[in-house]
Amino acid sequence: MTFTTLTFLLFLGLVLGVYRALPNRRTQNVLLILSSYAFYSWWDWRFSVLMLVSSLVDFLVGKRLAQVDGTRSRKWLLAASLGANLGLLGTFKYFNFFAAELTDLAASLGLNLHPVTLRLVLPVGISFYTFQTLSYTIDIYRRQLEPSKSLLDYLAFVSFFPQLVAGPIERAAHLLPQFQQPRQVRESDLVDGLRQILWGFVKKLVLADNLARIVDLHYANPGESSGPVLMLATVCFGFQIYLDFSGYSDIATGTARLFGFRLMRNFANPYFSMSAAEFWRRWHISLSTWFRDYVYIPLGGNRASRARQAFNLLATFTLSGLWHGASWNFVIWGALNGLWIVPSVMTGRRASEGPDDLPGGTARLPQPRALSRMLGTFAFVTLTWVFFRADTLGDSLLIFERAGLDLLTPSAYLEAWQVIGGELGLFALLGLFVLAEWFQRGKQHGLDLPWPRAARWAVYSGLIWLCMYRMPNDVPTFIYFQF
Amino acid sequence: MPPTIERQGSTQAIESSGRLGVRVAIFLALQFLVLASLGWGYSRNEHALLGAARQKHALLDASGPPRLILVGGSSVLYGLDSPTLAETSGLSSVINMALTAPLGLELMLNEVRGHLAEGDVVLLSFEYEHFCTDVVSARDLIWLLEQRPISLEDMGVDQLKLVLDRSLYHLGSVLRSRSWDGPRAHDPIHDIAYINRYGDSTVSQHVDEVAAPIPTLLDCDLGRSGLIATQVEKLRSFTTEAAANGAEVYYAHPPLEARSFESAQADIAVIHRRLSEALPGRLLSEPVEATHPVRDMLDSNYHLRHAPKLRRSRLLGDRILERQKRVEPRGIEPLTS
Incomplete structure (x- = not known):
């Protein structure tokens, strides 16, 4: 079930109404489990069976881990959980990629292997809930978390529909206790939750899906567009992916608040970052911190020589690229970001800004130095998006080639200008959005407005009807559903 | 924290x-x-082709057995001539219920399922996309509901899900243009004005020069979709149910342009084999009999010009008559027996 459909809005209204009428947290949790499985089965009921199996394995392993003391037994249990979860992920997401690569490698060595491929549909959100359940067993193994005594609480934690298919990837230590205690939903939670949902809809329907038209058109046949047009399409993709994914996260967080839950913040104005390190503290925070805690630190983190730190970073970023999908494009995208961040480690200059600090400084308008650093960071991030978005590695290289060849061709810039001219309304809305993001950057979302009620209602109404007028003709999907 | x-x-x-x-x-x-x-x-677009659903259902409700009921997508709407079928099959009452393939096989079957009675004959000309990829389009289903809201009763769960998911986007389209007529309104091929009293489109008698080119080759990959088993089973159970009510169901391959046929020949052979196994004696034609040179096609695959349409109708009408004369066992034996 996609958030931006009438189906979801009716579903949400129904589940919320019943939820608020239920007498205690236990019955509320049962409702949340049932509704979450119904939500997930809207795509395909078989996906729910897979999620249930994955959840049960980790629940049982977690329980057993708490009962066993021997190091060897505990390691075996952890291996069982890792094997089950990564096995599922590997089968559904990576098997065909590695089988094809192995066949190619064998062919280059003169061996003729018949490629074995599986005809499997990738279950929506498998990478997200797999990582969430993995963190549960790893934390218990590390004795940082007590296992859940209640299967119901645990199933509700894994399947919680607002964040099930595209995160934020919650840690058990943060979300599970919220299922184990009674929830009291304040009026401010309901109001602010609804505002954040609306803000997510605006990002997705008004901006992301309309930017997608430009991106899809030029990325479908990069050989037919000029360099500046391809670069413009790449900038558009930079905004599209941010608006699409952070819009999803806003709807997820807002929805969770309606039920009295607090999800972790997933984006903190990343495009106002002034360095690579800061960007990665503000972009897809739940995944970045997951890789930090479960890959980077176990590899030795920053308690090692500079060279080793650089290796750890590169390995972590490359793996995070592979998490996004089974293709060399994602691997290169991850590695490039790793290479970008390594110098700050080697020189010992790390960004001090965290996601809760005000990005871009505290001045009302950005200072020239801060602005140039922001633009530089944005430019680099945008270039790496070429690998993320292009269909093949060949297409990525072609886009860079076209950009290089057309660098000094004035007519090519005219083409880019014509693209902008054809979508002036969209670019004007995008400009307004950037301003809103800047002035609201200290807040959780853009609709936290300290205005009189009449003015706020006028803004909300305007945005609702803007969504209706700018939404695409067909139901769009969210980019991160494919991961 | x-x-x-x-x-x-x-x-x-x-x-x-x-x-x-x-x-x-x-x-x-x-x-x-x-x-x-x-x-x-x-207001709804009174020229839209899907508005013909009202007329077709009125015809079905007003008539009684024995009837020849034509079911399918546009290959039936634009590819069969009811007067010719009436003349050749010996069944004088012919009703063409077909509209467009993206409404889905399930809706097509459900529309007639409850109406079948002793002596009725159904001729269903499927389209290959029904077995290859999921061609059901939420957009067409919503347009149909706009024209005939009661069609909601004929939709299956999957179709209702599609409609619900897309409804907000349909509202958005409507608001973007209050005078919105739908993209087919100005296209003579899809104008309701050409629907005759049987429910056939007679546009091929009026329009000869068609601007739209013959579309690209049929994209069919049966292995990828895995849909064929489900769809064949739907047809089998429909045939059995019809037989229980005393009605006969026959099937026909859709008219296909020769190049498209060649490109999808292997998949079409699989579809034919599966249907022949599941519905013995029910297929009225071989796939190759339904192929046509490009000059026979009206505007796209499945849509015929007038003369080839009459030829096809005559062939199928003759074969229905031939089958009806034989003593046929009622119903289909279960595959496992």
């Missing part, structure tokens, strides 16, 4: 949520007012 969960007195909480409920209700009422003012004056 652990979550902060605030506890309030229950009375205070109820009062507070009650106030919020009133505010939300007022806000929603305001939005409905805006919606009403934006949508004022909108």
